[in-house]
Amino acid sequence: xxxxxxxxxxxxxxxxxxxxxxxxxxxxxxxxxxxxxxxxxxxxxxxxxxxxxxxxxxxxxxxxxxxxxxxxxxxxxxxxxxxxxxxxxxxxxxxxxxxxxxxxxxxxxxxxxxxxxxxxxxxxxxxxxxxxxxxxxxxxxxxxxxxxxxxxxxxxxxxxxxxxxxxxxxxxxxxxxxxxxxxxxxxxxxxxxxxxxxxxxxxxxxxxxxxxxxxxxxxxxxxxxxxxxxxxxxxxxxxxxxxxxxxxxxxxxxxxxxxxxxxxxxxxxxxxxxxxxxxxxxxxxxxxxxxxxxxxxxxxxxxxx
Amino acid sequence: xxxxxxxxxxxxxxxxxxxxxxxxxxxxxxxxxxxxxxxxxxxxxxxxxxxxxxxxxxxxxxxxxxxxxxxxxxxxxxxxxxxxxxxxxxxxxxxxxxxxxxxxxxxxxxxxxxxxxxxxxxxxxxxxxxxxxxxxxxxxxxxxxxxxxxxxxxxxxxxxxxxxxxxxxxxxxxxxxxxxxxxxxxxxxxxxxxxxxxxxxxxxxxxxxxxxxxxxxxxxxxxxxxxxxxxxxxxxxxxxxxxxxxxxxxxxxxxxxxxxxxxxxxxxxxxxxxxxxxxxxxx
Numbered sequence: 001x002x003x004x005x006x007x008x009x010x011x012x013x014x015x016x017x018x019x020x021x022x023x024x025x026x027x028x029x030x031x032x033x034x035x036x037x038x039x040x041x042x043x044x045x046x047x048x049x050x051x052x053x054x055x056x057x058x059x060x061x062x063x064x065x066x067x068x069x070x071x072x073x074x075x076x077x078x079x080x081x082x083x084x085x086x087x088x089x090x091x092x093x094x095x096x097x098x099x100x101x102x103x104x105x106x107x108x109x110x111x112x113x114x115x116x117x118x119x120x121x122x123x124x125x126x127x128x129x130x131x132x133x134x135x136x137x138x139x140x141x142x143x144x145x146x147x148x149x150x151x152x153x154x155x156x157x158x159x160x161x162x163x164x165x166x167x168x169x170x171x172x173x174x175x176x177x178x179x180x181x182x183x184x185x186x187x188x189x190x191x192x193x194x195x196x197x198x199x200x201x202x203x204x205x206x207x208x209x210x211x212x213x214x215x216x217x218x219x220x221x222x223x224x225x226x227x228x229x230x231x232x233x234x235x236x237x238x239x240x241x242x243x244x245x246x247x248x249x250x251x252x253x254x255x256x257x258x259x260x261x262x263x264x265x266x267x268x269x270x271x272x273x274x275x276x277x278x279x280x281x282x283x284x285x286x287x288x289x290x291x292x293x294x295x296x297x298x299x300x301x302x303x304x305x
Numbered sequence: 306x307x308x309x310x311x312x313x314x315x316x317x318x319x320x321x322x323x324x325x326x327x328x329x330x331x332x333x334x335x336x337x338x339x340x341x342x343x344x345x346x347x348x349x350x351x352x353x354x355x356x357x358x359x360x361x362x363x364x365x366x367x368x369x370x371x372x373x374x375x376x377x378x379x380x381x382x383x384x385x386x387x388x389x390x391x392x393x394x395x396x397x398x399x400x401x402x403x404x405x406x407x408x409x410x411x412x413x414x415x416x417x418x419x420x421x422x423x424x425x426x427x428x429x430x431x432x433x434x435x436x437x438x439x440x441x442x443x444x445x446x447x448x449x450x451x452x453x454x455x456x457x458x459x460x461x462x463x464x465x466x467x468x469x470x471x472x473x474x475x476x477x478x479x480x481x482x483x484x485x486x487x488x489x490x491x492x493x494x495x496x497x498x499x500x501x502x503x504x505x506x507x508x509x510x511x512x513x514x515x516x517x518x519x520x521x522x523x524x525x526x527x528x529x530x531x532x533x534x535x536x537x538x539x540x541x542x543x544x545x546x547x548x549x550x551x552x553x554x555x556x557x558x559x560x561x562x563x564x565x566x567x568x569x570x571x572x573x574x575x576x577x578x579x580x581x582x583x584x585x586x587x588x
Contacts, residue, residue: 023438030442140570141563142518144525148541148559156552163548236428243433243522250526251545262526265441273441277434284431 008292012285019281020070020274024063027270053077066274075278076271080264086275089260094279097256100172101245104180105238111180112187113230117218119188120195131188138185143244146178147251164253175248182244183237190233194226201225228299235288242280317579324575331568334561338388341381349382350374350533360553367557370543379535380558384565386536387524390451391516395509397455398516402462403505407497409463410470412489421467424460432457436519440528450529454519458512465508469501507580511573514566521562537562 050056054065069076075086115135119128141149151174155163162171198204199222207221246258253259257276264272319325337344353373361368367376409420436453443449473479473496482492517537523529524538532539537558544555 026438026442030444136570136574137567140514140566142522142566144518144522144538144541145559145563145566148545148555149563151545151548152552152556152559156548239431240433242431243519246433247522247525261437262528265437266527268441273438277438280431280434 005293008289012282012289015285016278016282020067020278021063023274023277024066025059027273028059028062030268053079070278075275078264078269078272080267080269080272086271089272090257090275090279093255093257093260096166096254097245097249097258098283100175100179100248100254100256101238101241103172103176104183104245105234105241107176108180108183108187108237109230109234111184113191113223113227115184115188116191116193116230117195117223117226119192120199120222121214121218123196135185135188138181138188141181143178143181143247143251146181147174147248150174150178151251164251166252166254171252171254175252175254179241179244179248183241186237187230187233191226191230194229195222198222198225224298228295231291231295231298235284235291238287239284242284318575321575324572327568327571330564331572334384334565334568335388338381338384341378341384344381348375349378349535360551368551368553370554371547371551376540376554376557379540380537380561383535383537383540383558384561386447386530386534387517387520387538387562388565390447390454390520390530390536391513394451394454394458394516394520395512397452398459398462398512399505399509400459401456402459403466403498403501404493405459406463406466406468407470407493407501410467411474411493411497413471413474417467420463424463427457427460433522436523437526437528440523445528445531447530447534450520450523454516454523458516458519461512462505462508466501466505469504470497473497473500504580507576510569511577514569514573517562517566517569537565 047056054062057065066076073087075090077085078089081089115131119131122128151163154161154174161174162168163174165171195218203225204217204221207217212221242258245256246262248254249256249258250262257279260272261276261280263269264276319328351374353369353375355373357369357371357373367380369375370379405420405424409417435457439453439456440450443453479492479496482496487495520529520536521538521541524536525542526538527542530536530539540558541555541562544558548555
């Protein structure tokens with residue numbers, strides 16, 4: 001177990017290193033830079049700017065000093081937002097993004113399991129096919145579509161909820177809902193099939209033979225076994241949830257990491273983009289690691305390899 | 306494939322009423338996108354100074370935006386651009402995914418192992434990050450946009466094609482091709498690829514809504530299609546700035562995208578079920 005944890009940690013660190021290195025050199029290879037503006041800056045000013053940020057040093061030296069700073073937790077200065085460094089910006093955004101993304105994922109897993117189990121319980125009956133049409137619609141409603149629709153309905157027409165910003169708990173409702181819709185659908189479909197699979201296992205037949213009632217059977221026998229594939233889908237789901245969280249943060253003007261990442265990409269603010277990629281990659285890797293550890297505990301059949 | 310199998314496949318696909326309706330609606334949407342920009346009395350990029358931020362009216366069916374451009378014409382044009390990019394990106398993903406999957410599945414062994422590890426590795430990286438970094442590097446350019454989307458969405462194609470190629474490898478006609486002394490290259494290009502294309506194209510139609518979402522997403526963030534050209538993502542981004550003063554600027558493009566995605570997803574689902582069902586009955 002300890003060996004597994006150490007190996008996974010080494011793997012995570014090396015993956016992060018590869019991602020940072022690739023992104024660093026790719027961004028430097030790009031034409032244009034953070035100081036390109038509509039009005040040409042005089043050569044002397046630009047040379048001074050580049051010198052101030054150490055951009056005139058040889059590429060390998062820049063890379064070396066970036067890595068050295070990184071080990072100390074310094075992600076470098078932001079080229080565009082001069083009053084803050086990248087670490088400050090990202091640390092400010094991280095809790096907000098984690099809260100929204102985490103809430104959306106949690107709701108998606110819980111509701112998805114509930115829908116999936118209900119669909120499996122009433123397989124091929126009206127409830128099943130009604131929920132199935134819901135699921136198909138849900139899959140076609142990414143945050144980019146759901147967010148405008150929800151805002152138009154609840155913020156503009158009904159005026160129940162705020163359309164943007166982040167001043168109170170009410171402001172979280174629309175972003176979280178618009179983020180989680182397609183994932184509820186995906187988890188529902190997945191848990192329906194894994195519940196059906198569990199229903200065909202010998203242990204369910206045994207439980208039925210002992211006279212366990214349907215809901216108890218579902219709750220105590222089927223769901224625990226159906227939960228394993230659902231949990232292993234959380235990792236890939238989180239990776240695609242990133243895209244949605246950027247849309248939601250930009251659309252609702254929420255100062256999360258996605259917001260800074262997009263702003264950095266528009267401004268060609270290399271250090272900010274690099275820092276955001278680093279934070280995103282590490283959170284996904286850590287999440288996957290935690291899920292794998294949880295799966296090991298939940299399902300003894302999974303072997304360490 | 307004989308004529309009768311073809312017709313019965315079509316009949317099976319169109320059997321449910323829901324599919325007939327979605328298909329006809331999709332045709333209407335496609336026609337609207339193709340003809341719409343010419344149908345509207347206004348060009349999508351012409352500014353009307355006397356109709357700035359105007360509500361929907363007889364003249365401007367969907368209203369106008371804050372610089373006085375007709376939203377109906379812009380939505381149709383945006384739909385056209387979004388669909389075009391989606392189709393091109395899917396083609397790009399085919400050009401990479403089909404050869405990759407076919408070679409991987411047909412050659413097998415350590416080559417297969419290596420090629421599939423590459424795919425697994427790329428799956429682990431959130432694709433949005435790659436696309437956005439690519440867009441930052443290559444600049445905001447409509448051509449690079451679909452190459453970038455295609456370059457990350459070939460992973461699914463390669464997996465499907467590999468699975469098909471593995472099955473085909475054992476087929477008698479491949480053995481006879483080998484016995485005839487055909488080169489490996491010729492076997493892959495002339496015997497494996499043409500036979501996997503059918504199923505792959507079905508899965509490609511399933512991919513298109515996802516690719517439309519990717520394109521709209523990148524354009525929404527301001528990293529894709531640039532003014533005066535437009536796409537559904539750009540229109541949603543523009544509309545979201547004036548939701549209280551002129552909600553139609555957001556409502557119409559979003560509604561159009563919603564309808565497009567719903568129709569394509571329903572049809573794709575139907576197609577997927579038929580193919581999966583047909584494969585099961587063969588086994």
